[in-house]
Amino acid sequence: SQTIHQWPATLVQPVGSPLSLECTVEGTSNPNLYWYRQAAGRGLQLLFYSVGIGQISSEVPQNLSASRPQDRQFILSSKKLLLSDSGFYLCAWRARITYEQYFGPGTRLTVT
Amino acid sequence: RKEVEQDPGPFNVPEGATVAFNCTYSNSASQSFFWYRQDCRKEPKLLMSVYSSGNEDGRFTAQLNRASQYISLLIRDSKLSDSATYLCVVNRASGGSNYKLTFGKGTLLTVNP
Numbered sequence: 513s514q515t516i517h518q519w520p521a522t523l524v525q526p527v528g529s530p531l532s533l534e535c536t537v538e539g540t541s542n543p544n545l546y547w548y549r550q551a552a553g554r555g556l557q558l559l560f561y562s563v564g565i566g567q568i569s570s571e572v573p574q575n576l577s578a579s580r581p582q583d584r585q586f587i588l589s590s591k592k593l594l595l596s597d598s599g600f601y602l603c604a605w606r607a608r609i610t611y612e613q614y615f616g617p618g619t620r621l622t623v624t
Numbered sequence: 625r626k627e628v629e630q631d632p633g634p635f636n637v638p639e640g641a642t643v644a645f646n647c648t649y650s651n652s653a654s655q656s657f658f659w660y661r662q663d664c665r666k667e668p669k670l671l672m673s674v675y676s677s678g679n680e681d682g683r684f685t686a687q688l689n690r691a692s693q694y695i696s697l698l699i700r701d702s703k704l705s706d707s708a709t710y711l712c713v714v715n716r717a718s719g720g721s722n723y724k725l726t727f728g729k730g731t732l733l734t735v736n737p
Contacts, residue, residue, distance in 0.1 A: 544723070555729040556668070556711075571724075602667055611656040611715045611723055615667035 514539035518603050518616035525623055531576075531590040533619050535603030538584065543605040545586040546613060547578055550600040562586060598623045625650045630712050630728040638736050641702045645731045647695040647712030656715035656723075657688055659697045661708040662730065668711055671697075702735045709733070 515538045525531060537543055547559040558571045560578035568578050575594060579587045586603055600620050604613040630647045637643050649657075657674035672679065674686040674695055685698040695712055712728035 546724075556727040558724060561724065600665075606723070611725075612658060612670050612673065613725055614670065618667045620665070 514605070514607075514614065516603060516605055516614060516616040518601075518619055520619055521617065522620045523622070525593050525621065527595055527623055528592050531588070531593055531597070531621070533588040533601055533603075533621075535586040535588075535616055536584055537586075537605045540584070540605065540607060542583060543607060545580065546604040546606070547586065547588050548602040548604065548615075550602065552599070556602070560588070593623045595623050597621065627651060627716070627726045628712055628714050628728040630710075630731050632729060632731060634732040634734055636734045636736060637702055639702055639704060641735075642698065642700045643702055643733060644699075645697045645710055645712070645733075647697075647728055649693050649695070649712075649714045649726075651714065651716055651726075652690075652693060654693075654714045654716060657686075657695050658713040658715075658725075659684075659686055659695075660711040660713055660727075662711055663708050668727075671710070699733075702733075704735050704737060707733055707735045 517536045544563055546561045548556045550556050562568050562580045565580055576590050600618050602618045603616040606613045628649050659671040660668040661671045662668040672681050672686050674688045678687040683700045687696045709730040709732050711730045714726050716724055716726050
């Protein structure tokens with residue numbers, strides 16, 4: 513069965529510090545991968561998606577970036593965090609033959 | 625019109641009640657529809673897909689009205705464990721295999737003893 517991992521679970525970072533969140537998927541090959549952010553009291557916002565290694569599409573221009581160095585690894589990064597980057601970051605995967613997306617446990621980021 | 629619109633609630637119902645959530649979507653080209661549930665401070669989890677003919681999974685019934693661009697979720701015999709936020713989700717085809725989902729902001733349900 514498929515499993516999606518995210519770490520860390522929680523993170524408190526000062527403004528201006530860098531960020532690296534990692535997501536890995538097990539039990540599937542060549543998945544579509546997605547990064548979402550959910551700010552407090554708001555809906556899920558799609559940040560990035562990837563259809564393959566090295567292929568990244570950005571939904572919303574901001575100070576975040578994403579990379580996919582391996583088939584089942586997706587990384588979200590920032591060089592300098594802003595207060596507005598606080599939120600719940602969720603990684604999701606989709607199998608090629610279906611449209612449903614399945615989420616990892618998320619990383620709760622607080623920028624202070 | 626928002627891409628996916630839901631009544632935010634909150635809905636407070638007693639155990640055993642029947643509750644219905646509604647959702648409208650703006651993109652008539654949308655092809656796939658889902659309901660997810662999200663517990664407090666947890667990730668969204670797929671509850672059920674919504675098919676054109678309507679579908680049922682135990683106490684949960686989902687219906688789709690393409691003409692009105694409307695989706696519904698009915699929960700019968702509510703349990704305390706049904707307390708969660710219910711997200712209406714619509715697929716927006718963007719060509720190729722890059723299918724993306726648009727999430728509603730969710731409807732908060734609290735089932736009371």
